Amino acid sequence: MYLNQFLLLAAVLFSLGVYGVLARKNGVLVLMSIELMLNAVNINLVAFGAFRDTVAGQVFALFVIAIAAAEVGVGLAIILLIFRNRASIDIDHLDSMKG
Amino acid sequence: MLRNAWLIPLIPAVSFFVILAFGKRLPGKGAEIGIAAVGLSFVLSAVTALQWLNLHEPRHPVARHLTWFEMGGVEVGAGIHVDGLTVMMLLVVTFISLMVHVYSIGYMHGDRRYTFFFAALSLFTASMLTLVVADNTLQLLVGWELVGMCSFLLIGHWWEEEANSSAAIKAFLTTRTGDIGLMLGIITLFFAADRTFDIETINRLALENEMSHGIVLVGAALLFCGVIGKSAQFPLHVWLPDAMAGPTPVSALIHAATMVVAGVYLVARMYGVFWEGFSIHDGGINAVALIGGITVLIAAALAFVQDDVKKVLAYSTISQLGYMVMALGVGAWTAGVFHLFTHAFFKALLFLGSGSLIHAVHSNNMSEMGGMRKSMPTTFWTFMVGSAALAGIPPLAGFWSKDEIINGASHGYELFMIVGLVGAAMTAAYMTRTCWLIFAGEYRGHAHPHESPRSMAVPLQILGVLSLVVGLLGTWVVGEKYRFSNWVHFHVEGAEEFLEHHSFNMSLAVISVAVALTGIALAAAYYQRTALRGLTQRNGLARTGYTVLVNKYYLDDLYIDGIVRTIQYPIAKAAYWVNQKVIDGVVNGVGIGAKRTARVVYDVVDQKGIDGLVNGAGWSAEEGGSVLRRTQTGRVQQYAAVLFGASALIALGLVILT
Numbered sequence: 001m002y003l004n005q006f007l008l009l010a011a012v013l014f015s016l017g018v019y020g021v022l023a024r025k026n027g028v029l030v031l032m033s034i035e036l037m038l039n040a041v042n043i044n045l046v047a048f049g050a051f052r053d054t055v056a057g058q059v060f061a062l063f064v065i066a067i068a069a070a071e072v073g074v075g076l077a078i079i080l081l082i083f084r085n086r087a088s089i090d091i092d093h094l095d096s097m098k099g
Numbered sequence: 100m101l102r103n104a105w106l107i108p109l110i111p112a113v114s115f116f117v118i119l120a121f122g123k124r125l126p127g128k129g130a131e132i133g134i135a136a137v138g139l140s141f142v143l144s145a146v147t148a149l150q151w152l153n154l155h156e157p158r159h160p161v162a163r164h165l166t167w168f169e170m171g172g173v174e175v176g177a178g179i180h181v182d183g184l185t186v187m188m189l190l191v192v193t194f195i196s197l198m199v200h201v202y203s204i205g206y207m208h209g210d211r212r213y214t215f216f217f218a219a220l221s222l223f224t225a226s227m228l229t230l231v232v233a234d235n236t237l238q239l240l241v242g243w244e245l246v247g248m249c250s251f252l253l254i255g256h257w258w259e260e261e262a263n264s265s266a267a268i269k270a271f272l273t274t275r276t277g278d279i280g281l282m283l284g285i286i287t288l289f290f291a292a293d294r295t296f297d298i299e300t301i302n303r304l305a306l307e308n309e310m311s312h313g314i315v316l317v318g319a320a321l322l323f324c325g326v327i328g329k330s331a332q333f334p335l336h337v338w339l340p341d342a343m344a345g346p347t348p349v350s351a352l353i354h355a356a357t358m359v360v361a362g363v364y365l366v367a368r369m370y371g372v373f374w375e376g377f378s379i380h381d382g383g384i385n386a387v388a389l390i391g392g393i394t395v396l397i398a399a400a401l402a403f404v405q406d407d408v409k410k411v412l413a414y415s416t417i418s419q420l421g422y423m424v425m426a427l428g429v430g431a432w433t434a435g436v437f438h439l440f441t442h443a444f445f446k447a448l449l450f451l452g453s454g455s456l457i458h459a460v461h462s463n464n465m466s467e468m469g470g471m472r473k474s475m476p477t478t479f480w481t482f483m484v485g486s487a488a489l490a491g492i493p494p495l496a497g498f499w500s501k502d503e504i505i506n507g508a509s510h511g512y513e514l515f516m517i518v519g520l521v522g523a524a525m526t527a528a529y530m531t532r533t534c535w536l537i538f539a540g541e542y543r544g545h546a547h548p549h550e551s552p553r554s555m556a557v558p559l560q561i562l563g564v565l566s567l568v569v570g571l572l573g574t575w576v577v578g579e580k581y582r583f584s585n586w587v588h589f590h591v592e593g594a595e596e597f598l599e600h601h602s603f604n605m606s607l608a609v610i611s612v613a614v615a616l617t618g619i620a621l622a623a624a625y626y627q628r629t630a631l632r633g634l635t636q637r638n639g640l641a642r643t644g645y646t647v648l649v650n651k652y653y654l655d656d657l658y659i660d661g662i663v664r665t666i667q668y669p670i671a672k673a674a675y676w677v678n679q680k681v682i683d684g685v686v687n688g689v690g691i692g693a694k695r696t697a698r699v700v701y702d703v704v705d706q707k708g709i710d711g712l713v714n715g716a717g718w719s720a721e722e723g724g725s726v727l728r729r730t731q732t733g734r735v736q737q738y739a740a741v742l743f744g745a746s747a748l749i750a751l752g753l754v755i756l757t
Binding site: 096097 | 731732733734735736739740743
């Protein structure tokens with residue numbers, strides 16, 4: 001059982017996700033990038049779980065999936081409302097909270 | 100059932116909430132729930148009593164305890180402790196309560212708070228039963244305060260009249276005065292007994308002299324304050340006659356048969372503490388016996404001058420409670436508890452009988468009764484049985500228990516034996532007076548007296564029969580196994596037996612009957628011979644005595660004028676003088692000084708120093724803010740970048756450091 005491959009895959013996925021969150025202009029794509037990061041975490045959890053021969057990792061992964069589903073539901077709803085208000089989901093223009 | 104005795108208080112407690120929630124919508128307005136619950140409790144109590152009787156001797160108390168929480172090694176919880184005393188109390192409370200519930204259907208018919216009345220009766224029964232089964236002082240205190248609250252609610256049941264609500268407040272405050280002592284006593288004993296509330300342990304430690312005598316005395320004296328308040332002993336007896344403002348069934352249940360005996364029950368339950376604390380075994384005069392003895396006599400004397408039939412019975416109750424306390428004070432434990440048992444039956448009977456009379460003539464005053472014998476035969480016969488039982492005519496209930504008390508006092512406490520005999524004569528005499536005024540002669544009122552409905556008459560008949568026979572439980576008539584002194588006795592696990600029980604003594608019994616008959620004869624003579632009548636108007640000495648009694652020894656006046664006014668007026672006046680001259684002078688002086696100092700302080704410290712600081716703080720916050728606001732771009736992705744960057748830096752730091 002090789003742990004490193006999984007960890008590398010997860011690290012790559014996570015970095016892709018971070019890039020997406022920081023760089024994309026489209027709100028939907030930002031959300032999708034967050035999903036990528038969460039799934040990188042899931043891979044880590046399952047991999048460590050298998051490595052240490054416990055089911056705890058899989059259980060946590062299931063929790064994360066459930067939370068992610070809820071999170072994406074809320075996120076999409078917010079983006080939908082933003083689109084209705086501004087006819088655009090470019091988050092560069094969303095700076096009405098500027099101090 | 101012995102182990103499940105906790106069900107007995109639980110059932111009426113549930114019934115209280117059910118009646119409150121659904122009572123008004125039911126056909127019987129909630130009365131049927133109350134009766135069913137108390138009836139069930141009574142059946143369970145009877146089963147418990149039978150099981151207790153059938154235990155192998157020597158019987159050991161059955162205890163169960165549930166821990167609620169533990170804190171610093173102190174365990175707090177609830178539990179049951181079932182022994183003979185508990186079983187006896189369970190029977191008495193549930194039975195009298197059942198009778199009163201049934202009776203109330205008739206008596207309270209059409210009352211505007213009918214449903215609430217039954218709910219409160221249920222709550223009262225539940226609280227009293229909680230108190231009775233309690234295995235620790237804390238639970239006992241909970242039950243104790245709850246019965247006090249129910250008493251308050253029920254005395255003020257007709258609170259629209261101010262007299263009733265002030266009677267309720269008076270009862271509550273007077274008993275609370277004693278309760279402070281009770282609470283302090285519980286705390287004292289808690290620490291003295293090495294941090295436990297367990298009654299059995301406290302009793303054992305007290306009896307084995309594990310606690311110092313001084314602290315046991317303090318604990319017992321403080322507990323006794325609670326007893327004086329709750330059981331209406333001299334000098335806190337003043338609330339009980341006023342408590343008669345409540346509906347008569349309440350007077351029967353709470354202020355005669357059950358709640359007021361809670362104090363006596365407390366002494367009986369924690370007898371180890373009282374026994375050691377007041378050195379009851381020494382045979383000298385002790386506070387318990389003394390207070391009991393005084394109460395017997397002064398209350399009996401007061402009963403002579405009352406016109407209100409319920410007040411006669413109230414003073415009679417105080418006097419009988421005095422007997423019980425006195426019995427416990429002279430070491431006659433079984434006799435005192437037995438008197439509690441028999442008294443509950445005949446006093447409930449008398450109160451319910453008086454309620455029946457009041458129901459018929461719409462007045463509490465005996466001057467508006469008279470000749471009731473013809474119009475109310477059931478009430479007449481049952482009332483006569485109750486009076487005879489109270490007066491101590493053999494073989495009725497009161498005779499046996501009163502005789503046991505007098506007999507117990509005759510072993511080393513001869514003074515209190517004489518008090519008991521004098522009290523017996525007075526009891527017989529004032530009951531003769533009461534019966535004479537109510538039933539003899541012609542009707543003096545203006546209503547149309549009629550016999551009460553069946554729901555009121557049947558409890559009277561049942562209680563009448565029981566008042567005839569329950570006294571026999573203490574005698575040789577019943578078998579050894581069922582004899583009262585056999586199944587109700589004070590026993591502490593691990594401590595040796597220390598009480599002796601003195602059973603029947605023929606010569607004393609003859610004396611006490613003779614004394615009671617003399618009392619009856621004297622009272623009868625007073626009312627039959629016109630020559631004696633009006634003595635209180637003609638003879639100076641008799642008139643003085645009468646005036647003192649009518650004014651209740653001026654105790655109420657003493658409390659109001661002597662204590663409340665003393666605190667209110669002179670102290671208030673003195674406080675006003677101090678306020679005007681001393682405090683105002685000081686205040687003014689201080690004020691002028693303060694004004695001058697303040698001017699200086701204002702100019703130098705405030706305007707320059709503080710304002711400078713405050714303005715400086717504001718200015719720096721403003722400047723800092725205008726710098727920092729540039730970081731708040733409102734762009735989520737920038738925030739995220741800072742977040743990720745910071746996490747990366749922290750991770751890097753961790754990697755380098757470890």
